[in-house]
Amino acid sequence: MLGGTFDPVHHGHLRTAVELRDVLGLDGVHMIPAAQPPLRGRPQVSAQERLALLRLGIGDTPGLLADPCELEREGPSYSALTLASLRQRYGEKARIVMALGHDAFLKLAQWHRPEQLFDLAHVVVIDRPDHIGALPAALEELIAGREVNDCQALMEEAQGRLLRLSLPSRMAISATFVRERLAQGESVRYLLPEPVVQRIESRGLYRNPAIFGAE
Structure with missing residues (x-):
């Protein structure tokens, strides 16, 4: 599971999904x-x-x-509910992984029912080399005893473990940067897949320069 607003989806999102599948040996990645x-x-x-x-x-x-699946459910898009639906879909023995970036990981203890995330899946954190430092105390408590050092150890169980992972080619693209360029009428070629660019242009999306929002 790789969640996000995808506002809009860009090559960084897609390359991350491809590399997660390859590095972890996953059957598939639900974006x-x-x-x-x-x-x-x-x-x-x-x-x-x-x-x-x-x-x-x-x-x-x-x-x-x-x-x-989160669009088909009413209310806030809580990852615990999404993982519960995936667990129900694939069964108790399936190895389910929730991947997230380092920035989101730092706020994990603030999420809805954060302990339940580990009852339902493994958590894989996509590391950022420029983010090194102490974790918040609540996060340290949440992940205590869960961290493993490699993919093999992660996949020995169906859920409950944490792995910090450095991907081969992290692309420094942000959705905020893409939206800013679109709002200013600047080129986003090679930041987004061409079919995505074409739909955005044909529908006049992201043309309000006053709204950039979050990732």
Whole structure:
């Protein structure tokens, strides 16, 4: 599971999903747009539009799936509920992984029912070399005794462990940067897949320069 607002999806998101699948040996990666992200600003375009852009971005990439499960559920897009639905879908023995970036990881103890996340899945943190330092005390308590050092140890169980992972080619693209360029009428070529660019341009999306929002 790789969640986010995908506002809009860009090559950084997609390359991360591909590398997660390869490095962890996953059967597939569910890319799940948040309908109502609890800890982020309101996305600039609708959830259905972001899902459509995500599907265009994925195209026929093997192993990647645009999953609308959070759009089909009312209320805030809590990851614990999403993981519960995935656990029900795939069964108790399936190895389920929730991947998130380092910035989101630092706030993990503030999430809805954070302990339940580990009851349902493993957590994989995509490390950032420029983010080194002490973790918040509540986060340290939450992850105590859960961290493992490699993918093999992670996959020995179906859930409950934490792995910090450095991916081969982390692309320094942010959705905020993309939105700013779109709002200013500047080129986003090679930041986004071409079908995504075409839909954004044809529908005039992200043209309000006053709204940049969160990632």
